[in-house]
Amino acid sequence: MIDLLLTRYNYVAVVLLLGIGAYMIIESTNLVKKVVGLNIFQTGIFLFFITSAYRVGGSPPVLTNEGPYVSPLPHVLILTAIVVGVSLTAVALALIVRIHAEYGTLDEDVLREVRANE
Amino acid sequence: MSPIPIPIDGGAVLTPLQAGMTLTPLQAAILAFVLGCALVAAVLRDVLGVIIASAAYSLGIAVLWVILRAPDVALTEAAVGAGVTTLLFLLTIAKTVRPSDERRLELPSPRTAVVVLAFVAVLAATVPAMPAIGSPDAPVVDSRVTEYYLENAYEQTEVKNVVTAVLAAYRGFDTLGEAVVVFAAGVAVLLVLKREVFV
Numbered sequence: 503m504i505d506l507l508l509t510r511y512n513y514v515a516v517v518l519l520l521g522i523g524a525y526m527i528i529e530s531t532n533l534v535k536k537v538v539g540l541n542i543f544q545t546g547i548f549l550f551f552i553t554s555a556y557r558v559g560g561s562p563p564v565l566t567n568e569g570p571y572v573s574p575l576p577h578v579l580i581l582t583a584i585v586v587g588v589s590l591t592a593v594a595l596a597l598i599v600r601i602h603a604e605y606g607t608l609d610e611d612v613l614r615e616v617r618a619n620e
Numbered sequence: 621m622s623p624i625p626i627p628i629d630g631g632a633v634l635t636p637l638q639a640g641m642t643l644t645p646l647q648a649a650i651l652a653f654v655l656g657c658a659l660v661a662a663v664l665r666d667v668l669g670v671i672i673a674s675a676a677y678s679l680g681i682a683v684l685w686v687i688l689r690a691p692d693v694a695l696t697e698a699a700v701g702a703g704v705t706t707l708l709f710l711l712t713i714a715k716t717v718r719p720s721d722e723r724r725l726e727l728p729s730p731r732t733a734v735v736v737l738a739f740v741a742v743l744a745a746t747v748p749a750m751p752a753i754g755s756p757d758a759p760v761v762d763s764r765v766t767e768y769y770l771e772n773a774y775e776q777t778e779v780k781n782v783v784t785a786v787l788a789a790y791r792g793f794d795t796l797g798e799a800v801v802v803f804a805a806g807v808a809v810l811l812v813l814k815r816e817v818f819v
Contacts, residue, residue, distance in 0.1 A: 509752040511643050512688075515651050517747060521740040522658045529732040534667050534712060538674045541705065542658050545681055552688050557761040558754035562689045563782040565774050570756070572689045573766040574773075574782040578791060581783070582798045584696050589805030591705055595712040596809040602716040 512553040519546030531610040533601065537594045544587050551576040647687060654680040663725050667718050671709045678702035692783045 507514060523546055526539025555576035561567035563574035602608055605616050657677035661670045678701040685694035728736075751758035760766065773785040787795055 506748055508643050510747055510750050511647070511651065512753055513747045513750045514744075515655060517740055517743040518655055519658055520743060521736050522655075522662050524739055525728065525732060525736045526662050528735060529662075529728055530726065532665075532667060534709065534716075535661075535670055538661055538670050538709070541674060541701075542661065542677065545678075545701070548693075549681070549684070552685060552690050552693060553753055554758065554760040555690070556688045556754050557756050557758070560689055560754075560761075562691050563770065564691075565780040565782065569770075571770055571782070573760050573763070574769055574786055575765055576760060577690045577693050577783045578786045578794075580690075580693050581696055581787060582794060584693070584700055585798055586801050588700050588705055588708075589802050592708055593805050593808045593812070595708050596812040599712055599715050600812050608716055 512549060516546050516550045516553070519543070519549065533598050533608045533610065534595075536610075537591060537598070540594070541587065541591060544583070548580045548583065551580050650680055650684050650687065654684065663727070665724055665726050667713050671706060671713065674709070675702050675706040678705065692781070 520543055523539050523541075523543025526542065527536050530536055530539065555573040557570060557572050560570050560572040563571045563577070598608060601613070605613055607613055607616065654677055657673050657680060661673035661677060664670050664673065678697060682694045682698040682702060685691070685697055756762070769782055769786055769790065773782045773790075774780060777785040777789045779785040779789070
């Protein structure tokens with residue numbers, strides 16, 4: 503158990519971050535907090551990828567360094583994912599601003615009531 | 621980072637603890653900081669507090685990328701994750717409201733606790749199946765794709781940063797798709813907000 507924690511600590515952190523992210527998405531009634539939860543969930547997955555690329559004593563995958571290198575491919579995938587994640591956040595926040603302009607609230611429960619009464 | 625010398629080929633059979641990177645105090649501190657920030661973001665009710673915690677979280681994650689030898693990802697995370705995303709969140713709450721509530725902390729309802737704990741338990745069950753962190757024979761590090769990129773990137777693209785070579789050359793269409801996503805997101809934001817300039 504301790505051995506597992508000492509050699510796979512990043513994966514344990516991934517599990518906890520995914521848990522915290524999922525918790526924020528489910529539990530929070532505030533829409534902005536839900537988006538923060540999505541971001542934390544996403545970063546947990548990034549940590550999984552970047553950890554899988556790591557090797558002990560490896561240098562960054564820039565060929566002016568001495569080898570061995572860490573794997574470059576997960577880095578590339580995550581670079582793309584970060585940018586896509588920001589685009590996603592921007593659209594979600596724009597929708598939130600619009601929802602607030604239309605309904606005057608960001609609370610999920612209040613929003614549901616207002617929509618039911620329409 | 622690790623003082624333990626590792627024979628790449630041949631040699632004695634390594635125990636998982638020797639093959640992988642052991643937890644250094646720096647790593648432990650950064651992981652604790654990151655998890656702490658995420659927890660604070662999860663329990664605070666004040667949205668401004670949540671945004672500040674998530675910005676600190678992003679910065680901690682960027683440091684973690686540097687430790688894991690991913691400088692390109694660290695730069696992007698610090699600029700985009702901690703910078704642009706935080707700015708977007710702040711713009712959003714400037715245009716909307718911060719809920720003023722008596723309660724300062726948000727505590728889990730039993731329903732959510734059960735769902736999240738079940739989710740975490742299922743994920744945690746997969747952790748022992750992972751290779752030790754940094755083990756040289758881990759599937760990703762040892763794969764032929766990784767070897768191919770590292771051996772041929774300079775010869776074929778004349779770019780010494782292999783991450784850039786893969787991003788812009790080998791997976792150029794992927795990056796084009798990414799640009800299309802960013803463009804589509806920009807158009808979507810303008811459409812949703814019914815305006816031509818986002819101020």
